[in-house]
Amino acid sequence: MRLYHMQESGNCYKVRLAAHQLGQPLDLVDIDFVGGETRKAPFLALNPNGRTPLLQLDDGRCLPESNAILFYLAEGTPLLPADRYTRAQALQWMFFEQYSHEPYIAVARWWWSFTPGGRETKKDRFPEWREKGNAALKVMDQHLAEHDFFAGRYSIADIALYAYTHVAHEGDFDLSPYRALKSWLARVASEPRHIPITER
């Protein structure tokens, strides 16, 4: 399988991490987002929505959306809960991640640490990102005060939420108030075959 990805993207890291833990080799193709490659014809022919990550199967079929890729890779493995309700819980947290977490925590990180001048350009948006991102972290912390993971055992729900949470400080988020969340970050990082976001 081939993965069109960006090294620094948490959404792309999710897929690299899950694939590594599942022993699924990936042929990595670097995409130059800053140079506009996701908006040019060759990439749009593969993903009309113009986003990474994009998984391409060996027969050429494509699958975008990080959390849909996680689900696809994890089917039939211990990374997807076998029980119907717990499986739906995993998806619940993955939809939470894309709706209530990523748009604030990942976006703030992008403008704070990866875009020259971004702290100034987006200074009117940071208060909202900070408020809503912290609301998401608080919801996670509450859950983790009573559970080791998000959906039963370690699963793709944890991978989805770990990706941008563990680098939230790069968006100027302070994780120190979230004690249960910090313990969970350490638990996820100690899972077998864990790799950091910097590893290919």
Next chain:
Amino acid sequence: MRLYHMQESGNCYKVRLAAHQLGQPLDLVDIDFVGGETRKAPFLALNPNGRTPLLQLDDGRCLPESNAILFYLAEGTPLLPADRYTRAQALQWMFFEQYSHEPYIAVARWWWSFTPGGRETKKDRFPEWREKGNAALKVMDQHLAEHDFFAGRYSIADIALYAYTHVAHEGDFDLSPYRALKSWLARVASEPRHIPITER
């Protein structure tokens, strides 16, 4: 099963529509979002993220996130594709809906048609919502020019995307340029046991 819902919410409509088509009765509990009910202790005890829809199973367990609820209800039925890749495609479009569609089209509708003074209060945000909402509609229209539905046959992916697309005009979106999308709206509305958003 019990559904905590708001009648006018597209996210809640998704669940009512799928449940009706599956012959799954729901005990509906109206939630007063405008009155702040989703932010008060009794509701937060059920869903710490403070959002509707929320499904409560007969044994009391809760499941939030509209698209996770759709997946839960549809497992083992024709509304969830049986093939692994097609099932991942359904999820792909459901994540697309929550990330690239709903935050612009549903949010614009809320402020345009359901919030007194909202057109003025949010006038600085409408241009971005309009641009990104139309980008999502264009991606859908491109797909539908070559496919009848989003993931093989009619599925929960169509239900997820239909919910806010068919009322996009209430957010001042003009659907007339999207011919394939408009035909799909009519196809979805002609599915057996379809119900409108106004029906309980």
